[in-house]
Amino acid sequence: MTTHHKEKRKNKRPRIESFDFQPGKVLAKKYEVISRLGSGWEGEVFHIREVRTGIERAAKFFFPHRNLRDRTSITYAKKLHKLRHCPILIQYHTQESIVYHRETVTFLISDFVEGEILPDYIKRQPGKRLHYFQGLHLLHALASGIECVHNLRDYHGDLHGDNIIVRDYGIGYDIKLLDMFHWGACKPENIYGDVANLVHLFYTAIGGKKHYSKMPPQVKGICCGLKTSLILDKFRSAGQLREHLESIEW
Secondary structure: OOHHHHHHHHHOOOOOOOOOOOOOOEEOOOEEEEEEEEEOOOEEEEEEEEOOOOOEEEEEEEOHHHOHHHHHHHHHHHHHHHOOOOOOEOOEEEEEEEEEOOEEEEEEEEEOOOOEEHHHHHHOOHHHOOOHHHHHHHHHHHHHHHHHHHHOOOOOOOOOHHHEEEEEEOOEEEEEEOOOOOOOOOOHHHHHHHHHHHHHHHHHHOOOHHHHOOOOHHHHHHHHHHOHHHHHHHOOOHHHHHHHHOOOOO
8 A cells, every 4th residue: 555545544534423512512602502403314403502691592514525515505505595485494594614523614603493293203102103183283283284385396306204303282283394405307206206205204203004004084085095196186286185184074
């Protein structure tokens, strides 16, 4: 091995795959870490507090190898700004950076919202699942929120339980999305993917395969046996799914 290759290998830094920010740690001299909220393919989200104001925020930290030249974080911030009038999305504030393990790490500051990750909320319910009427209210809240995104010719692309913060509110639900996918322009198949994921979330929330056979026909008419082609024959967008929920006859 040549000296050049030895030096290159010596200087090669391991990829950052997680951030070990402990509660109380102060970042960029401005933000105190409270807790870790979740993680994804491109980074991790933390609950933080502004040191000077005491205001609580959420911060998404991007893994440097997933955010070359800040392309990912910039695209993500622009998408959140474009969709800022969609109530289901957390409002973006600003972009910051720190040096972590000799790497520059970019993070985005957003609103922090109270609530539980959807799987944790479901685990607290009787039988660790939602009654199908509760599930229909949850699905309606999700479909209504994603409808706003679809109407702006955009999509979520990564709808799953760990990305959804939920609070029950009266007879309905207050829903916020913790994270979203953002690569490329919106195509019809992206919208269809969101619709299929919404139905999968509903199916899982009401108990999945174990309880599906006992569900009423109205519920089965939404889930379509989880056959994507059948789901998309009925619902081509979140708006169509929302309209269907509002017109179900019992």
